Each structure stands twice: as structure tokens, then as C-alpha cells.
Amino acid sequence: MNLLIKKRPLSKIHRAEADDNLGAILEKSTSSHDPIFIYQNGDFVGITSPYYAIFKKRYPYTTKVIHASVMPPRLTKDTSIYEVAEHMLSTKTYTLPIYKNEAVDGVVTARDILEAISENSVLDEVDIDISPPITIRSSSKIKDAYAQMRKKNISRLIVVNDQEQLEGILSRRDLQEAFTTPSRKLRFGKHSSNARTWSFDEEKIKRGDYPVHEFYRTDVAKVEEGTSMSKALLEMLRKNVGSVIFVNENNEPTGIVSTHTFLKALSGLEPTQLEKVLLTDKHNILSDTERDQIIVTLNKLVTKIKKRNKVMQLEAIIDEEKNSAGRVKLFQVSLHIILDKGQNLNTKVNGSNLKLTLSQAAKKIESQLSNNSRD
Secondary structure, three states: OOOOOOOEOHHHOEEEEOOOEHHHHHOOOOOOOOOEEEEEOOEEEEEEOHHHHHHHOOOOOOOEHHHHOEOOOOEOOOOOHHHHHHHHHHHOOOEEEEEEOOEEEEEEEHHHHHHHHHOOHHHHHOOOOOEOOOEEEOOOEHHHHHHHHHHHOOOEEEEEOOOOOEEEEEEHHHHHHHHOOOOOOOOOOOOHHHOOOOOOHHHHHHHHOOEHHHOOEOOOOEEEOOOOHHHHHHHHHHHOOOEEEEEOOOOOEEEEEEHHHHHHHHHOOOOOOHHHEEEEEOOOOOOHHHHHHHHHHHHHHHHHHOOOOOEEEEEEEEEEEEOOOOOEEEEEEEEEEEEHHHOEEEEEEEEOOHHHHHHHHHHHHHHHHHHHHHO
């Protein structure tokens, strides 16, 4: 299956300068996963988004965007569409930069990926779980919706009436509009001593008492129960929204799938690239079962590393030291990983338990990678 990245021009992105205020630039975003690309003296320095800045970190409105930003993964035109999906899931950012050499050359969006899926039979190859509907009454208060989203770590709530029938949908973006667009009278907060709690001071508290029906959207994508995933995706794309709701004959929500659902399904379809993993058993001490278990562990490590770096090769060497009776008293696990751009990660761990020793070696590699990312 050959699904290729579709690169969009940089003219399609939302931009901000490093010294811009967070609240002002987030008004440009169209969804909680829609990033703002931040530049300083003409150089790209990171991204931020409503999800990251408001729902995850809860930065105050007046924060300079440079202090509420992160560096995205380095994707190129050669990055597989499966890896792109994985990065979008791990960063919860649905537009990511494409690099050429050291510069940002374009972007790829989740919609690009979904359109590629819709034109391919890929959805026929995987079972996709429909999430149960999490609902809220249209008469409920915005602060209750906010609390429910944070508690359950979800991006949207299905809005229903008193008869549990579908009325609309309330997303993080709708809450952003409710909370992060201050009025002219209360443009900035007063309680600087506790900015996280008092992002918008009295106005935020007041707005939390607003009813949900003033902010939710009625233009939703919905399909009947039993509709195929391919048709559900097409309806989501047609409506240009981030989710599609399944309803029964009484228009009661029975399930929901979203951009996240389809990206997760696609990322799980990436062919296992065992050629990246080399396992050397120096003294042929491993059984076939042990070899298979080690390969699984090493591939899991590759998957973790791939969230931030492209792995060219991972080599594991299993050595042993025996006692006078000929029994293994010590295992030695050496890991050598080659990343793109020639960066290497290396570690060597000794231990009496092979599984535990391998796990410790993997953790050391992850620690090295984390330290390198901070440098």
C-alpha cells in the first residue's frame, strides 16, 4: 500500500512572532489541534496550539507565545504516512511542518492523510472501535463542559436535549471561544500572582456560568448505526469537521469516531520493519521463543524513538559469562542505534536476568535520547 505525503505550501499556516501574546494569536486557530507556527527574526522556532497552551499547560492569556511553544518532530517528504500519523497522535497536532535540509519547506495536515485513506481500501484492513458517546445537556454550563473534558481527556462532547436526542457538538475550540476571547473591558487579568488559575480573572468565572447552548455547533456530521467506516469518513470529510456521530432511528447518539480514531487506525497498519532490527546471539544461547520476545521488545523501543527521530538501524548483541559449572551467571546486552543524520545511541548493561537486563538497556537508550533532545 503506497500512501504518500501531500505537502501544502507555508502560505496555508497560521503564523505568529515570538513576542506575540498567546490569547491574541490563538484566535487564529480553527480547532484545538490547529497549530500556530512561531517565528523569531525570520527563523522558525516552534509551534503552539489551543490544546497544548490552554488545555494541557493552562498558560495565561498574556504569555508570550515563545514561552508556550514546543519543537515539532522533523518530518521530510520521505517520511512514511504511517509515521506522520503517529507524530500527529503523539503531539495532538494535526498540521506538522515538512523540512527540507534545515528549513521548514511546507506542511502536511491530518485532512491530507484522511483524504488519502478515503481514496484507498486501507480501512478494510483494520477493525476500528467506535467510542461510546459522552454527552452533555444543552442547558448545562460551560464550566461543567470544561471540567468534563479535562477529567476524561476528550476533545468534544455530544450535546443532547432532555430526550437524549442529538442537538449538536461542543468542542475544545468552542470552549476556547468561550474562555479565551476577553472583552475590551477585561482585556488582561489582574491576578498576576496566580496566573494559571486566573487566566482571565472574574470574566473567566462569569463566562463559565454561560449555558452550553450559546456555544455548541449544530452543523455536525452524523450517520446511521451500522454505516461502514469508509462512508463515515467520507461524511466527515464532506462536512469538513473533526468527528462523525452514529445515531439510531430516534436520533439518539450511539457512538462517535474522529480524526484521532482514523489516525490511530492508520498508524497501526505500518508494516513491521524487522530489517531495522539486528539481533546477534554471540553464543547461540537463545531459544526461538526468546529471540521472538527480544525482537518484539526491540521493535517497541524503535516505535518509541520514532516519535521524535527516524531510526535507521538498531543492533542488539547478547553475550554471556558462564561459571565453572558451565551455567550462565551474567548476561551482557549491548544496544547500538543509528538515527538519521548519523546520530548514534549506545549502551551496555550487565545482569543475571536477561529480560530485566534488556529492559534496563532500553531505558538507558531512552534516557540518552531525552538528554540529547534537551541539549
